[in-house]
Amino acid sequence: VAVETTQRSVSLAAPAESFPAVDVGFVYPPRLAEGGVADPLLGVPWVNDREAILRSRQKGETIARLRSAGLPTPETVVVSNPADEATLRAAFDAVGPPVVVKPNATSRGIGVTRVDDIDSFLGVCDYLELVHDYTATGDRSFLVQEYIPQARDYRVTIVDGTVVGAVERRADGWVHNVHRGGHAVSVDLAVEHRSLAEQAAAALGIPWLGVDLLVTDERSLISETNARPTIDDAKYHDGFWTELAELIRRIGSGG
Known part of the structure; x- marks a missing residue:
């Protein structure tokens, strides 16, 4: 059952009339304000709840948690914008050119750019300070990240802790996101x-998750989730739908 949370009105005086009766939510709504209304009115557990969405959406937090767990990621500096020029230069130097600049809380490759020199980097930062205010979160921070040349780009899907499939994302350019023109080919990892x-x-701690890996002959890194x-x-793989249904059933029953 699709629970619509956007482009509509919700009566808080008659919540039973606002949403269908469900036993479990799959993924918390992408717009957190509307999700904050739907969540208490639905009163159900979520497979991926609000905190899971935030842990994965906010790239800086994701990388920090992965590195704290001893897992390999690209070298990364998180910049809380606006920052002065000395701070920006230090971030660029800490990673070393070329660098990848990513808004902290976007998806689908939106706003990601590669920068080869300090002058271009400072110019990109100027634009971010002027225009970047991602509507889903109001988050102005961004990542300065190591560029991994000639890396194979894998999206790996996890259900309840186990890999259920993977694709290699390919494109003519260095950004491989399917939403930015790349294409995906199923692979055996x-x-x-x-x-x-x-x-x-x-x-x-996220049961339904896509994990992005960058793999070269020398290194295997977790870039995003x-x-x-x-x-x-x-x-x-063939058992995917059964495994996903079992996960939803387990969460719905309080497991």
Whole structure:
């Protein structure tokens, strides 16, 4: 059952008329304000609750939690914008060019850019200070991250701690997100990459999760996660739907 939380009105005086009766929520609504209304009115447990969405959406927090768990990620500096020029130069130097600049709380590759020199980096930061206020969160912070050349880009899907499928995302440019023009090809992951993705899900405590891996001949890194991964039959193994249903049933029964 789809529970609509946006582009509508909700009567707080008659909540039973606002939403259908359900036993469990799958993924917390993407717009947190509307989710904050729906959550208490529905009164159900979520597979991925509000905190899970925030842990995955806020890239700086994700990287901090993964690194605290001893898991490999690209070198990263989080900048709380606005920051003075000395702070920005120090962030650029700490990572070393070329760097990748990412808004802290966007998805689908929105706002991600690669910068090769300090002057261009400061110019990008100027634009971020002027225009960046991502509507989903009001978050102006951004990441300065190590660029990983010639990396294979995998999206790995986790259900209840176990890999259920993976794709390699490919594109002509260096940004491989499908929403930015890339395409996905189903792959069988190596055991060590499956383990790395499962460790990421365990460290974040998120049962339904997409984990993005960057893999070169020398390194395997966790770049991002997504607690609202797209459901696409092509990327999952045969038992996926049963495993997903069992997860939803377990959460709904209080397990």
